[in-house]
Every structure is written in C-alpha cells, then in structure tokens.
Amino acid sequence: MRSSRVRRLAAVSSLALLAAMAPIPAYGQAPAPSFPNNAQPPADQAPASLFGERIEVRVVNVEVVVTDRSGNKVQGLTAADFRLRVDGKDVPIEYFTEVRGGDAVAPVAVEGQETVKGLPSLAPGTPVGTSYLVFVDDYFSITQRRDEVLRALKDDLARLGPEDRMAIVAYDGRKLDMLSSWTGSQLALSHALTAAMRRPAHGLERVAELRSFESSRRTGLGVGTARNPRGAFFDRLDLEELSYARRLTDQLGKSVAAAASTLRGFASPPGRKVMLLLDGGWPFNPGDYVVNNLNRPIMERELPPGDKVLAPLADTANLLGYTVYPVDVEGLDVTGADASRQTAGSTNLFPVRQQEIHATLDFVARQTGGKPLLSGLRTAALETAAQDTRAYYWMGFTPTRKGDNARHGLTVEVKRAGLKARFRDSFRDLSREGEGAMMVESAMLFGSPPGSEKLPIELGEVARSGRHEIEVPLSVAIPASAITTVPIAGKYAAELELRVAALDVDGNRSEVPMVGLKLQFEKPPPAGKFVPYKTRLRLRRVDQHLVIALFDPLSGKILTAEADLAPK
Secondary structure, eight states: OOOHHHHHHHHHTOOEEESOOOOBOOOBSSOOSSOOOOBOOOGGGSOOOSOTTOOOOOOEEEEEEEEOTTSOBOOOOOGGGEEEEETTEEOOOOEEEEEETTEEOOOOOOTTOOOOTTOOOOOTTOBOOEEEEEEEETTTOOHHHHHHHHHHHHHTGGGOOTTOEEEEEEEOSSOEEEEEEEEOOHHHHHHHHHHHHHSOOOHHHHHHHHHHHHHHHHHTOSSSOOOOTTSTTTTSOOHHHHHHHHHHHHHHHHHHHHHHHHHHHTOOOSSEEEEEEEESOOOSSHHHHHHOOTTOOOOOTTSOOHHHHHHHHHHHHHHHTEEEEEEESSOSOTTOOOGGGSOTTOOOSSOHHHHHHHHHHHHHHHHHTOOOBOGGGGGOHHHHHHHHHSEEEEEEEOOOOOOSOOEEEEEEEEOSTTOEEEOOOEEEOOOHHHHHHHHHHHHHHHOSOTTOOOOOEEEOOOEEOSSSEEEEEEEEEEEGGGOOOEEETTEEEEEEEEEEEEEETTSOBOOOOEEEEEEEESSOOOTTOEEEEEEEEEEESSOEEEEEEEEETTTTEEEEEEEEEOOO
C-alpha cells in the first residue's frame, strides 16, 4: 500500500533541470515571444569561478536568559560569569553586553581578549529592537481558538517598542501567504491581524479525520485488526493505525517545512529575532497520538520520530538566530478524551493527545531557547515574549568557518551557583551556496519587492516523458542589469544561479534545484539588452505553479517569474 507520505516524497523529488548550458550569449532587445538559439562553447572555455577568494568573517550571536532558583531573571553579570562551549570545547567570548529593559547596558570588556574588527558594538542606552515573525498555522487550527490568540495579539500591539517590528505569515496546508512584511506600524499590523482572522482555518478537517478514524475503530469497519495486548506486535501499529499515522506525519512535515521556509524568507531582520509560532496542534509522535494509550508505547519503525520531523524548524531557527515561542493555539483537548484509553487511577492531568501536542511545543522551545506558551499564556504571547526578550545577555564569538553546513552544539554555563541559563543549542556553518539559497527562497516564497525588475520567461510546448512525467522547454531573457561581470583573461565573465520550484494543487513543493550559469562576454552587455538562455524542465504530469528565480551572488540581485502549468 502506497502511503500519502510516499506519494509526497515522489512529488518532491520529481523536478529536474535538463540540458543546462553555459552560453556565449547574443544580445537581444526587449524580451520577445521566442529567443535566438545559444551557441555553446567548448568545455575548456568555461570561465573559472569568480568567488573562490572571497573570505568573510562573521560572528555567531548567542542570546542567554539567566534565572535564579525561583525563576526570577538575574541582572548585572559579566562575561567572566559565563563559560561558552562549542562542541564541548571552550571558546572565547569576543563580544558581550547586557540588554536590560530593551536597552543596552554598558558593554563589559572581556579581559585578555582583543577587539575583533567588524564585531557589533552597542553604546550604553542604545535601544535594542525585537523583530517578531508571526507564523499562523491555519492547517491545524480551529477558527475560534486561533482567533482568540490573534485577537490577543492585536490588543497587545501597543507593547511594541519604537525599535520593534513585526511580520505576519499564514499557512493553510497548501501555500504561504505574507499578510504583512516587516513594519512597526500598529495600524498596518492591526489590519493584517484582522485579515488573518478572516482567513478560513482547517482544524475542523483534522478533527473530522480523527473522528472518522475513531469511529471506524469502534464499529470494527476499519482495515486493521486490534492487537492482543499480550501479543508480540502490541508495540506496533496495525494497518489502519499506520495509515492514519502516516497521514499525520505527512501533514506535520508540510507544516514544519512551511514554518522553516518562513524563517528563511525573513532571515536577516535587525535586532533580536523572535518567531511566535501559532501551533494549531502538531503531535510530536503521530504513532502515540493515534493509539492514545499510556499502556501501549509504540515502537514504529516506519514512522520518523518527532525530533527528526521537527528538526528542520529547530535547525533553521538556530541557524538564523531566531528564538521560537510556540503558542498552544488549541488550548484544550478539542478532540475529547477517550476514557477507555486511560489507565485506571491515572494521575495524568492531560490526555495522551494533549501531551503529544505539548511535547512538540516543549521541544521547539527548548531547542531554540524560547518558552512554550500554554494555558493562559496563549493569549499573552506578545506580552510574554516581549518581557523575555528585553532582558538578556548578548554574547558573540567568531567560529572557524568551513562553510560545510555542519551543525555545531552550543552550551552556555553560568559559573555562579544556583543560576540557570536558557539559550539555543546549536548553530550551522552555512555555506555560501546555502546563504544564496535562503535569499532566493525568500523571493520565491513571497515575491520580489514591489517595483523590482521581473524576469522575462516563456514556457514551450509540453511533451510527455514516460507515463507520469513531462518535459517543458524554458526560455529566459536575462536583463543586462541583472548581470555583474568581472574581467578575466581579457574577457568579461559572470556567474548566475537559476532555480525553479514547483507547487502542486495539494500544496506539495518540490526541492529547488540550482543550475549555475557561467557566462562569458567580449565586453559587458549594454544596458537595456537581454541575454537569452534556454533549458528544459522535467516535471510530474499534474497541474502546478512554477516559480523561477535568477540570482546574481556578486550583487545579491534576485529576479523572479511565475507561471501556471496545466498539462493535458
């Protein structure tokens, strides 16, 4: 039996770029319905990389909240009170300051350490703003519960300081919608939150799926069979349980990917970076959520564990320096507790399914240095996050970078007895390619800025390629203004990156392959001209929306284009 998970993975892996060329281009006028053919130079004429000698030194920032045994925040510590470790080894703290009440306190110099050129420095009294990225989960959330949290956010907008800003993004299971880009305008944010409350929420669909599963189990109409509690497979899911658990895993994976993509799309705001994750009810382990029985722990090998499914979100937040505050939108067990599944005399305060949802919130918060906002805190999300992010210690260090995307563990210890530190647990040594991919993904997800130049494209005639795939010619007219050239060996060379993403009607998004374009000119292309480029896309034979992006790493310029494809 092929699961929806398998089908989704097939969808994600099916996009390919074929026959990418490194042309000696001809110049054109304004983009026309068709482009002249490109001549392809011999392989030994391809220009060498333009970027091999570029070296950048960047600081890794770590925000640390320190509390005493009673949970009260501790102020007035110095760098000497902390021990910072990376992968278990002590590293020097090269930058240190305390933020108190949203303002920088006089930085304390680290004795014995030289000042590193380029490190951030805040004068005493400098306000430190917070960038709040709000992710609204419409896929799992129930309208009434979601709107309670959104209404509370709207009522608390006055808590934003003069240096604070907020952006709002919503996800419905198919696509991401940016309701507001970064702004400190309370009026604009109020309108955006009102618009968020008008959006349809799909949580009742998730509830209906659960109730349908439970109903079929009670009536014995399901395809699975109940296991003997003493049987050898009591810790495994039967066929019906496994089918529903796979569906949940797929839904959870899509939501996690959307939240991680949102972080990448808003990678570099100023100040402290916070994500308010309005979680409509993501189960940590779908197998345990489905079984809903404390006496039956599930060891299901066919399902990934919760920490693996949630890792893309936690890793992306840590990579970009975001602290995540997951908000328990559901707030109570809307699915209802099944008393028959609970242990007699159990002292557990919450049903198994609610514990699973809370486990997700706890995991994401713990990994990123945030706090899970449960119960009454769900309607005090902005207030709680603001209090938490206006009093902390901000330290930084310069790692030895390899650009290999490797994950490195972070540990912060407070040397004074009785004090506890809260911080994110890792960072990634992001490659240059990874940095460029994040910039491009932002443009692909949320569009280029208003008024920016568009990328002229044309899709050719669709041709079948096997039973389930098609090939589509793609022609691109690259504006000369999007090309930065460098003189090499008497000619002018440029390197660009072309990316294509496909989104099908079910909201499954393909991986985003990248093709490097190495261009060579006798002289720089004149302004107002276009350089033609052709390639072919191999896609699944389904209706889908394409987003094409062209990225110039030297200038950082990104041009995008979109097209709908409905193969017959």
